[in-house]
Amino acid sequence: KAGVxxxxxxxxxTRGQQVTLSCSPISGHRSVSWYQQTPGQGLQFLFEYxxxxxxxxxxxxxxxxxxxxxxxxxxxxxxxxxxxxxxxYLCASSPTDLAGAYNEQFFGPGTRLTVL
Amino acid sequence: xxxxxxxxxxxxxxxxxxxTLQCNYTVSxxxxxxxxxxDTGRGPVSLTIMTFSENTKSNGRYTATxxxxxxxxxxxITASQLSDSASYICVVSVETTDSWGKLQFGAGxxxxxxx
Numbered sequence: 001k002a003g004v005x006x007x008x009x010x011x012x013x014t015r016g017q018q019v020t021l022s023c024s025p026i027s028g029h030r031s032v033s034w035y036q037q038t039p040g041q042g043l044q045f046l047f048e049y050x051x052x053x054x055x056x057x058x059x060x061x062x063x064x065x066x067x068x069x070x071x072x073x074x075x076x077x078x079x080x081x082x083x084x085x086x087x088x089y090l091c092a093s094s095p096t097d098l099a100g101a102y103n104e105q106f107f108g109p110g111t112r113l114t115v116l
Numbered sequence: 117x118x119x120x121x122x123x124x125x126x127x128x129x130x131x132x133x134x135x136t137l138q139c140n141y142t143v144s145x146x147x148x149x150x151x152x153x154x155d156t157g158r159g160p161v162s163l164t165i166m167t168f169s170e171n172t173k174s175n176g177r178y179t180a181t182x183x184x185x186x187x188x189x190x191x192x193i194t195a196s197q198l199s200d201s202a203s204y205i206c207v208v209s210v211e212t213t214d215s216w217g218k219l220q221f222g223a224g225x226x227x228x229x230x231x
Contacts, residue, residue, distance in 0.1 A: 042223040056217030107159030
């Protein structure tokens with residue numbers, strides 16, 4: 001079974017631009033979560049989607065948005081990029097929206113975004 | 117304030133030696149604790165998952181322990197290999213596990229194994 005795929009893997013943008021990142025979950029997984037990872041902050045939760053519905057949102061400004069399609073693929077968008085948005089953006093998928101001890105989340109390789 | 121603190125921030129060990137990483141948390145109520153391994157340029161991969169009633173869980177050369185009373189966990193790496201060089205992240209889930217958004221992540225411990 002193919003793992004979680006994210007595209008593109010690397011991206012360079014300039015301040016003020018916008019960017020769209022894509023995530024394809026493992027086949028059959030309906031839950032997709034997005035995280036931002038920076039050296040100083042570690043992993044921070046952005047949002048979670050399950051069956052095309054946003055279930056939870058982290059503490060990020062409205063410039064960060066996302067959506068999920070009927071085939072469970074997800075995109076996240078960042079508008080008006082700032083230097084501080086430079087980070088590794090990780091997507092994770094799970095067959096369930098329950099984070100119990102018997103459920104696992106599988107991460108993709110991430111998209112490395114650099115804002116100049 | 118981060119509810120999950122990991123120590124040390126980084127460590128260097130010789131190949132073949134053992135090491136122990138620490139994770140202290142204040143998350144309450146608590147459901148489960150996970151340890152992830154993240155290789156450079158890759159996404160995290162789950163090593164172990166423990167509920168509050170479990171004291172220890174192993175995955176090959178990785179052994180995690182949990183003391184829910186003191187809210188401490190450790191990850192022990194036995195006979196380290198060069199491939200163990202990675203960041204190890206402790207993740208704690210609150211009791212209401214109805215969302216992946218309720219996971220609390222530690223900042224990670226960077227482990228470097230040298231020949």
